[in-house]
Amino acid sequence: MRRVILALTLLLSLSACASRQALFTVLPNPDGSAGAITVDDGKNAVVLDKPYAASEIVKGAAQPIAMDDAQVQQIFGSALAARPILPSHFRLYFENDTDIMTPDSERLYKSVFDEIKERPVYEVEVVGHTDTTGELKHNQELSLTRAGAIREKLIHDGLDPKSISIAGRGPLDPRVKTADNVPEPLNRRVEITVR
């Protein structure tokens, strides 16, 4: 009898698995929080917005299902193991009206470089910015000069020139919004994305 029940249970769990057409699950962020996804089966849309909140599709209809870390590892282990190193963002600051980094940013540069070198392949985007002092045209050139200076330094230190792109936005995309002609050290910067 026990064997029959066991066989039945196995059969049921197999058929449950076979009838699942799709599975959607939210995964936690490193800090334990979670984003949100919506699952729309054509009739209803459900919002999943908690860690491991999940929905499966059976016979074309979405239904809630309990999910945990162990099941996620079992189903998605290979996909999660193949996840790329996630992109990183850095800011380096400059002395007024120059392409010379502040002493703090000079020190930070080293960790930017180390972070890039850790990746098997990398793409680096360097975007220069200025504060609102001075002429717009001058600032657009200055922002590009700042980005170019960082690019040159990265190449000098051994990075692949083909993997580094630069742009300059002048004062158009400030970190701190100011009126015109306001000196603002936080806006004299390059923003670096590494992916």
Add this chain to the structure above:
Amino acid sequence: MHWIARASFAAIALIFVSAPLARAQGPKIAQVKTASGQVTIVRDGANLPAKVGDFLYEKDVIQTGGDGAIGITFTDNTAMSTGPNSEVALEEYRFDSSNFNGAMLTDMRKGTLAMVSGDIARSSPGAMKVKTPTAILGVRGTRFAVQVQGEH
């Protein structure tokens, strides 16, 4: 019409007609960051083995074998990875890095997929979607996974 004129007109017409068939490659939308086992990129009907460092384009289809897995990062900083026996088409992708506007539609046909969304999902709700044979996923952010069972 003189026959030369007629022939050259036909030739020009042929160029215009055939131009849309030879798909323009368009901008690079993602780069292969990890790859193991059998991984194939289907592009314009050709099967290309995927290698770390390769660039991907809109309409590319990723296929993995029984031992295959691949991880890619898009220009909007979305990370996507796929496990074995999977097929994923990069159906639609647009991204403007100057204002973060864009749209991304991934066609998840079978297998397993894990994603960490980037700037497109942040720019506007509804901009990032994953289509499966039975349901459509809208991505508000950030980390999620999708499994689609193949035909039995």
